[in-house]
Structure formats: C-alpha cells, structure tokens
Amino acid sequence: MLSCKDVTHLVSESMDRTLPLGKRVGVRLHLLVCRFCERYRRQLLLLRETARHLALEGETPGEPLPESLSPEARDKIRRSLGTA
Amino acid sequence: MDNGKRTDPADWVDRYGDYLFRYAMLRLRDRSAAEDMVQETFLAALNSRGSFSGGSSEATWLVGILKHKIADHYRRQAREAPLEGGDLAEHPDAGNFDGAGHWKTGPAGWGGNPADHYREREFLDRFRECLSGLSPNHANAFTLREIDGLGTAEICKVLNVTETNLWVILHRARALLRRCLETRWFGAAAGKGS
Numbered sequence: 001m002l003s004c005k006d007v008t009h010l011v012s013e014s015m016d017r018t019l020p021l022g023k024r025v026g027v028r029l030h031l032l033v034c035r036f037c038e039r040y041r042r043q044l045l046l047l048r049e050t051a052r053h054l055a056l057e058g059e060t061p062g063e064p065l066p067e068s069l070s071p072e073a074r075d076k077i078r079r080s081l082g083t084a
Numbered sequence: 085m086d087n088g089k090r091t092d093p094a095d096w097v098d099r100y101g102d103y104l105f106r107y108a109m110l111r112l113r114d115r116s117a118a119e120d121m122v123q124e125t126f127l128a129a130l131n132s133r134g135s136f137s138g139g140s141s142e143a144t145w146l147v148g149i150l151k152h153k154i155a156d157h158y159r160r161q162a163r164e165a166p167l168e169g170g171d172l173a174e175h176p177d178a179g180n181f182d183g184a185g186h187w188k189t190g191p192a193g194w195g196g197n198p199a200d201h202y203r204e205r206e207f208l209d210r211f212r213e214c215l216s217g218l219s220p221n222h223a224n225a226f227t228l229r230e231i232d233g234l235g236t237a238e239i240c241k242v243l244n245v246t247e248t249n250l251w252v253i254l255h256r257a258r259a260l261l262r263r264c265l266e267t268r269w270f271g272a273a274a275g276k277g278s
Binding site for chain 2: 012017046049055078
C-alpha cells in the first residue's frame with residue numbers, strides 16, 4: 001500500500017513522466033479515497049497552470065504590463081547599441 | 085508581428101525592449117540580470133543581423149537569441165552552485181507526515197474556484213515572489229519545466245543533473261512553492277487529521 005507521503009512524490013513525478021502501470025493504478029486508487037492527497041495534486045496542477053499563464057501573459061496584447069525597462073536601462077542599452 | 089520585416093535597430097529598444105525584459109524577468113527573477121540580458125540580446129542581434137532569415141517575425145528572432153542567453157545563464161548557475169546535499173536533503177513536506185507516511189497536517193483548502201486564482205494580479209505577484217525565494221537550482225528547474233514546458237531530458241542537459249535527481253528537484257520546488265503560497269496567499273488554517 002502506498003502511504004500519503006509516497007503518493008505526494010508520485011503525483012509530482014507523474015507530472016514529469018508516465019509512471020509504471022502498477023504505480024499509476026496505486027496512485028489513482030489512493031486519490032479516490034484520500035482528500036488531502038487529492039487536494040495536494042490539484043494544488044500542484046494549479047502551480048503548473050499559473051506558470052503557463054505567466055508565460056503567455058507577456059504575449060497577450062492589451063494586458064496591463066506589470067514590468068517594463070527602467071528609463072536608465074533604456075538609455076544604457078541605447079548607448080551600447082550606438083543608437084542613443 | 086510582421087513576418088520578415090526588418091526594423092531600424094534605433095527603434096529596437098522602444099519596439100521590443102519591454103517585451104524582452106518581461107520575458108527575461110519572469111525567468112531570471114532579477115531586474116539587473118534581466119536588463120543586462122536584454123542588452124546582450126540586442127548587441128548579439130546587431131552583430132548577426134544576417135542570421136535573421138525573415139521566416140519569422142523580428143520579435144521571435146530576438147526572443148530566440150534571448151532564450152539561448154538565459155539557458156547559458158542557467159548553465160553557469162548550475163556550474164557555480166552544483167547540486168549539493170542540501171538541495172536533496174530533507175524534503176519540504178517531511179514535517180507534514182507521521183512516521184507511517186500519513187498526513188499529520190494536510191494541505192489547507194485554497195477555497196474558491198482554483199482556476200480563477202491565476203487570473204488575479206495579486207496571486208500572480210505572490211507566485212513570483214515565492215518563485216524568487218527558491219534556490220537557483222530549484223527555481224530554474226521549475227521555470228524550464230512549468231513556464232517553458234521543456235521535457236525533462238532537455239532540462240537535465242541544461243542543469244547537468246540526472247533525470248532521477250531532476251524529479252526530486254522538481255518535487256521539492258513544487259512543494260516549496262505550494263507551501264509558500266499557502267502561507268502568503270491563502271493563509272488558511274491547515275486541515276487536521278484525515
């Protein structure tokens with residue numbers, strides 16, 4: 001039987017590779033009956049979704065821009081390019 | 085963006101500066117490192133304008149150069165601070181389990197519709213803060229895997245670790261981020277027993 005601790009490791013590992021069948025089944029059965037492990041799994045997936053969202057954010061036109069180059073950095077880069 | 089169109093390098097900073105900066109900032113988590121990287125990208129681009137095939141947009145070409153520079157930066161960090169015992173020692177979740185591996189303190193419920201969290205600006209800010217708080221090895225591994233969506237084999241080459249170690253690093257990074265967000269964003273009372 002897999003412990004909750006085992007399952008948290010396997011849940012993360014399953015996000016990086018396909019688990020062997022036996023483990024996959026073991027994890028799935030455990031998650032059906034353990035609300036904490038199932039919650040843990042959903043939270044790790046939320047981290048992934050959030051990361052993907054941040055990656056796309058910069059590419060979405062019209063989104064408010066959280067960060068931009070400082071005026072000093074702009075000047076410095078322009079000077080280095082010889083286009084100041 | 086217009087495919088194949090070349091623009092005057094004098095316009096690059098205004099046209100692409102913020103875009104490249106944000107790209108670098110998300111992945112390097114350090115303002116001055118990100119600014120330097122943008123500058124290096126423009127300089128490299130200026131010196132190799134011939135390599136712009138015109139098959140893609142100029143922005144895509146520039147991001148391609150930046151990506152390589154970020155990977156080099158990760159390689160350097162991995163060399164300077166190779167994976168040590170500390171990175172693989174006690175797991176961040178260890179205290180949450182009893183001797184038999186059952187939850188002593190379960191993960192707190194995060195409430196609401198989880199899918200809505202990442203649309204909130206403040207949640208995203210906390211997320212970035214928590215990511216910045218990780219060691220470079222953990223943060224870089226997480227970034228390559230979850231932000232860039234790279235496969236593990238490719239990440240192993242950049243960070244010079246075995247696949248088994250990478251799984252461990254990724255789980256630790258996720259566990260640390262999860263705990264950090266639980267504290268800083270949700271601040272909820274942890275569930276008891278199971």
